Amino acid sequence: MTLSISGFHHIAIIASDYARSKAFYVDILGARIIEETYREGRDSWKLDLKLGTSQIELFSFPDAPARPSYPEAQGLRHLAFTVPDVRSAKRALENAGVTVEEIRTDFLTGKLFTFFADPDGLPLELYEA
Numbered sequence: 001m002t003l004s005i006s007g008f009h010h011i012a013i014i015a016s017d018y019a020r021s022k023a024f025y026v027d028i029l030g031a032r033i034i035e036e037t038y039r040e041g042r043d044s045w046k047l048d049l050k051l052g053t054s055q056i057e058l059f060s061f062p063d064a065p066a067r068p069s070y071p072e073a074q075g076l077r078h079l080a081f082t083v084p085d086v087r088s089a090k091r092a093l094e095n096a097g098v099t100v101e102e103i104r105t106d107f108l109t110g111k112l113f114t115f116f117a118d119p120d121g122l123p124l125e126l127y128e129a
Contacts, residue, residue: 010048010055011079013122018045018060020119025049025058028096029081051081078115078123086112086128093126100126 015021025031031049038045047058083089090100093116100116112128 008054010057012057012059013118013120014059014061014064016064016066016120018047018058021058022047024119025056028093028098031056078125080113080125080127082129083126084129086114086126089126090114 013021025047026033026049029051031051034048034050034055036045036047043062045058045060049056049058086103090103093100098116101114103112103114105111106113106127113125115123115125118124
C-alpha cells in the first residue's frame, strides 16, 4: 500500500493571546475566517482560517506551556507563505508594524525570501513564487 498524499490540509497553532493572534493572522496577513468556535468543555477557541488553498487552525488553551520556536531549533523550523512579490509583502508587513528581516536570496533557487514572526514568536517566512 502507498500513501497518496496530495498536500497539506492545515497547520495548527496554539496562541498565547487568542485575540492578538486572530488580529495578526486576519488583519495583517489577510487570512479569511472560515469558522470560529468556542469549545466550552475545553475553555478553548478554535478559529479556522483560509490562506490561498491552505488553512490555519488557531487555538487558545488556558495555561498552554510556552515552547521555544527558533528557526534553528529541532522540530518544525518555520511556516513559509508564498507571495508574488517579497519586497512589497515586506513593506506591507512593516507598514503594519511587523518587524521583518532583510530580504535574502535562496542560493539554490534564486528566489527571494525573508523571515518575520507572529505575536508568539513563531517563525514565519515569505517566499517569492
